[in-house]
Amino acid sequence: MNRSFLTRIGSIFVLACLIPTLSAAPTPLKPGEFEWHPERSAKGPLLVVVSIDDQMAYVYRNGVQIARSTVSTGREGKETPTGVFTILQRKKKHESNIYKGAKMPYMQRLTWTGIAMHAGQLPGYPASAGCIRLPYAFSQKLYSTTTNGSTVVITQKKSEPSKSEKPASILLATQPKTGEKPEPTGTIVWEPHKSPSGPVNCLLSYTDKTLYVSRNGVIIGQSPVGLFFDTNEAPPEGVFLMLEGESAPEPYLPGVKIHPWSVLSLTGGDAQTDAVARMRGRIRIPHAFRTSVQQIIRPGTILLATNESSTPQTRSSGEMAIMLPEQSEAPAAKP
Secondary structure (H helix, E strand, O other), X not given: OOEOOEOOOEOOOOEEEOEXXXXXXOOOOOOOOEEEOHHHOOOOOEEEEEEOOOOEEEEEEOOXXXXXXXXXXXXXXXXXXXXXEEOOEEEXXXXXXXXXXXXXXXXXXXXXXXOEEEEOOOOOOOOEOOOEEEOHHHHHHHHHHOOOOOEEEEEOOOEEEOEOOOOOEEEOOOOOOOOOOOOOOOOOEEOHHHOOOOOEEEEEEOOOOEEEEEEOOEEEEEEXXXXXXXXXXXXXXXXXXXXXXXXXXXXXXXXXXXXXXXXXXXXXXXXXXHXXXXXXXXXXXXXXHHHHHHOOOOOOOEEEEEOOOOOOOOOOOOOOOOEOOOEOOOOOOOO
């Protein structure tokens, strides 16, 4: 059984890759138009980013933008929730059980409460009942590219992976020098046998001062985390996705194979590389737990962080909805 992490989120603890931009000023698209260039990146982890303000969707593969499309999100009173979602279910032919059998071709479900991506009318403004409407031909192409478990980020403002002339690795959560900052105390849980295989995702709650690790939607570990930010310093927020490929070795992790990571800010604009750099030495994870996590993460792993507490009752009061793990098998009466 899978569970999806849907959160108001930010950055977390290992590496990041600064992604090269494809175009400084892309040509505006009219409602219903899209661009599709899969040849730009033939393989690697997929990330779909939806901007409500721009009414646009962007598709990245291994950190490279391969497509963009106009969309129509939820109208006033039926706003599309923001956060990080996992595709739970996919159906080429689907009819809504909520809205009198409304057809939803190439449906890709994001929640069990009625939010999905699917083909539909695009008038050029938010007009749906909460779903993300896509151009029909684009929805076909996207459907053929994604899988159950693919990650979709929905943000109010436009956000793009960080930019650089060439990828550059930045180590996050480096361990402070011995004696400078103590390891955090508290109970460490590591139970990989509860879910022996499947995609690995991590969630860092600054409020809880805890790192949660799930595999195939099942939480298999959690650990206290030491935070050493200045009193008036807000911890950086973003989304981190492990990419395929290999970066130069890092002196902080001798003998460890280093993958690049893409960085996405959910507060709008480009990911702030100076904010990423500020995380050096400000987050401390117990050595044994960090080593265990490093052994199971793979390209496609999503690393998330949030200022919100990770509890079932948590909901954010700001722009980004907190949507915590939920079952990925449909309930008896699915929407």
